[in-house]
Amino acid sequence: MTGRRKRQLANGVQVLLILIAIFVMLVPIIWIFMAAFKNHIDVFQLKLFFKPTLKNFPAVFESPYSLGHKLMNSTLVALVTVLLAIPIATMAAYSFSRFRLTGETTMLVTILATQFVPAVVIILPFFVMFRDLGLLDTRVGLILVNLSIVMPFAIWMIKGFIDGIPLDTEEAAMVDGSSRLQVIRNIVLPMAAPGLLTAGIFCFIIAWNEFLFALILTNKNAVTLPIGLALFKAEEGDLWNLLSAAGIIIMVPMFVLALIIRRYFVQGMTMGAVR
Amino acid sequence: MDNPLVSFTGVSKRFGQVWAVKSLDLSITRGEFVALMGPSGCGKTTTLRMLAGLEEPTEGTISIGGRVMNGVAAHERDTPMVWQSLALFPFLNVRENVEFGLKMRGVAKEERTSRAKEWLDRLGMSDFGDRGIEQLSGGQKQRVALARSLVTEPEMLLLDEPLSALDAHLVIRMQGVLSSLQRELGITFVYVTHSQSEAFSMADRVVIMGDGEIAQIGPPREIYRRPATRFVAEFVGRNNIFEGEARGNSLHSPLGTLPLPVTAFGPAVMAVAADRVSANRDRPGEGPSVKGRFLSEEFSGTSILCYFEGSDGSTIKAQVDEEALDLLAPSHGEVFWISWSTDAAHLVGS
Numbered sequence: 001m002t003g004r005r006k007r008q009l010a011n012g013v014q015v016l017l018i019l020i021a022i023f024v025m026l027v028p029i030i031w032i033f034m035a036a037f038k039n040h041i042d043v044f045q046l047k048l049f050f051k052p053t054l055k056n057f058p059a060v061f062e063s064p065y066s067l068g069h070k071l072m073n074s075t076l077v078a079l080v081t082v083l084l085a086i087p088i089a090t091m092a093a094y095s096f097s098r099f100r101l102t103g104e105t106t107m108l109v110t111i112l113a114t115q116f117v118p119a120v121v122i123i124l125p126f127f128v129m130f131r132d133l134g135l136l137d138t139r140v141g142l143i144l145v146n147l148s149i150v151m152p153f154a155i156w157m158i159k160g161f162i163d164g165i166p167l168d169t170e171e172a173a174m175v176d177g178s179s180r181l182q183v184i185r186n187i188v189l190p191m192a193a194p195g196l197l198t199a200g201i202f203c204f205i206i207a208w209n210e211f212l213f214a215l216i217l218t219n220k221n222a223v224t225l226p227i228g229l230a231l232f233k234a235e236e237g238d239l240w241n242l243l244s245a246a247g248i249i250i251m252v253p254m255f256v257l258a259l260i261i262r263r264y265f266v267q268g269m270t271m272g273a274v275r
Numbered sequence: 276m277d278n279p280l281v282s283f284t285g286v287s288k289r290f291g292q293v294w295a296v297k298s299l300d301l302s303i304t305r306g307e308f309v310a311l312m313g314p315s316g317c318g319k320t321t322t323l324r325m326l327a328g329l330e331e332p333t334e335g336t337i338s339i340g341g342r343v344m345n346g347v348a349a350h351e352r353d354t355p356m357v358w359q360s361l362a363l364f365p366f367l368n369v370r371e372n373v374e375f376g377l378k379m380r381g382v383a384k385e386e387r388t389s390r391a392k393e394w395l396d397r398l399g400m401s402d403f404g405d406r407g408i409e410q411l412s413g414g415q416k417q418r419v420a421l422a423r424s425l426v427t428e429p430e431m432l433l434l435d436e437p438l439s440a441l442d443a444h445l446v447i448r449m450q451g452v453l454s455s456l457q458r459e460l461g462i463t464f465v466y467v468t469h470s471q472s473e474a475f476s477m478a479d480r481v482v483i484m485g486d487g488e489i490a491q492i493g494p495p496r497e498i499y500r501r502p503a504t505r506f507v508a509e510f511v512g513r514n515n516i517f518e519g520e521a522r523g524n525s526l527h528s529p530l531g532t533l534p535l536p537v538t539a540f541g542p543a544v545m546a547v548a549a550d551r552v553s554a555n556r557d558r559p560g561e562g563p564s565v566k567g568r569f570l571s572e573e574f575s576g577t578s579i580l581c582y583f584e585g586s587d588g589s590t591i592k593a594q595v596d597e598e599a600l601d602l603l604a605p606s607h608g609e610v611f612w613i614s615w616s617t618d619a620a621h622l623v624g625s
């Protein structure tokens with residue numbers, strides 16, 4: 001076999017393996033997409049051709065499921081979490097990156113260590129505190145919980161991006177008459193923008209998909225979309241068609257975000273990694 | 276020095292346990308082109324950064340225009356700087372980069388635009404105002420960095436190895452640009468470099484630094500011809516160093532007894548520049564000479580540096596022109612006589 005044939009074969013095998021991997025990953029999503037357009041009775045039939053229906057989508061917004069309210073909760077909680085987390089994390093990350101702080105390493109490791117604590121371990125203290133503070137079943141409570149989840153991650157991620165900005169560039173702005181705050185606003189933020197956007201999207205996804213805390217700390221007013229999925233039960237069992245329609249509603253914003261920020265996302269990821 | 280623009284008085288800088296700069300005293304006059312030169316880690320960049328306000332001296336005072344600058348932040352000084360990395364803002368176009376300093380000083384938009392244009396014109400970059408930084412060549416970026424620093428019309432410009440990232444042919448061209456700019460504007464240039472050719476070709480005075488201290492200050496020719504210490508003689512390069520015991524008018528070295536240009540006693544170091552020595556197959560009739568075995572030659576454009584090995588294993592350098600080398604036609608291991616006139620030798624401090 002010639003070298004060229006060997007390379008072609010190797011490429012072929014590579015493409016085949018990638019296609020298999022993609023297929024395995026996509027199967028559940030394809031199943032959900034199909035189920036969302038099926039009637040309840042068709043759901044368990046593995047037919048590729050069926051009579052599609054759109055009635056599942058309006059149904060999930062109607063009583064008793066009222067997905068609209070949960071969609072609003074999820075959106076507000078995830079958005080406010082990101083809007084608070086990114087500025088605070090950026091300031092913390094800038095300090096860690098640019099100043100020599102006492103106990104810097106200890107602080108950074110402690111922040112990282114909070115990520116290793118299993119959520120179930122700290123859920124009870126959260127429940128007791130929130131009960132005493134009157135934050136149970138509130139969006140504010142969920143935002144606080146989500147902040148505690150995403151902040152360590154955001155600080156570490158943004159620090160990586162800021163570390164990648166050459167110090168010379170900041171100093172050049174300083175000798176050209178910029179104060180530290182002006183340097184942050186005029187130089188660091190524009191240069192770290194792809195990184196901040198990436199960190200923001202990650203935080204949004206984490207907050208959007210958060211399940212455990214929302215399950216324990218909410219029961220009516222502040223229920224979010226992932227918890228809302230558990231409502232699709234009836235006497236005849238799980239309502240997979242409605243559940244799938246709701247699943248798509250949860251996933252669509254993620255797909256749209258991924259499409260919009262794809263370019264920045266890659267730039268942001270490599271910026272943090274390659275220094 | 277009357278009314279200097281910059282004064283360093285007893286300035287030291289410590290990083291942890293390391294003293295980067297030790298008790299530095301230096302005055303720079305208005306309109307002077309001063310080059311700080313030395314090997315890596317000699318403290319030249321730290322000295323420049325202290326002048327820019329990017330580092331605070333551990334001890335001593337730095338004054339600019341008679342005002343003590345200790346504790347004054349970089350953005351409150353008027354000391355723009357050109358970096359080795361150029362440090363242009365990649366998210367701004369060429370014109371916005373040049374306008375940046377003016378914007379920070381609150382200059383109105385119309386004036387900003389016209390002054391930026393004026394400087395881009397002056398540096399031959401008028402057609403590139405709307406270009407992104409990444410679309411420029413190294414030399415073009417260099418000009419933008421210069422325009423950005425000079426647009427505020429400062430009294431002094433600091434340059435930290437600004438040409439070291441450029442190709443050799445661009446370095447020579449940019450040296451011309453820098454020299455003529457400095458003369459035309461009449462502003463002070465403080466230029467950090469490890470390149471002897473850059474420092475010697477442009478500066479009015481060269482400050483040689485070693486191990487955080489000033490080893491010698493003087494005009495380029497003086498530094499080259501009369502190095503004050505062995506360190507300077509070796510750093511400047513192309514110097515032959517003869518070490519031994521001075522006894523009156525002669526130096527007793529492992530290579531033999533060599534006449535000294537001055538009377539001295541005790542351990543002494545004598546330097547003879549490579550372009551002041553000649554190599555011959557026969558021993559010259561008069562003047563000092565030592566024997567050396569030919570090792571190799573190094574072609575550097577206009578001249579050739581020949582390396583010989585002395586009888587004590589030391590390296591002796593002789594700078595010759597191409598014609599002389601053809602006549603000499605040395606082959607490896609051949610023995611030559613390297614000679615000079617007594618007044619070409621210079622006694623340096625150890």
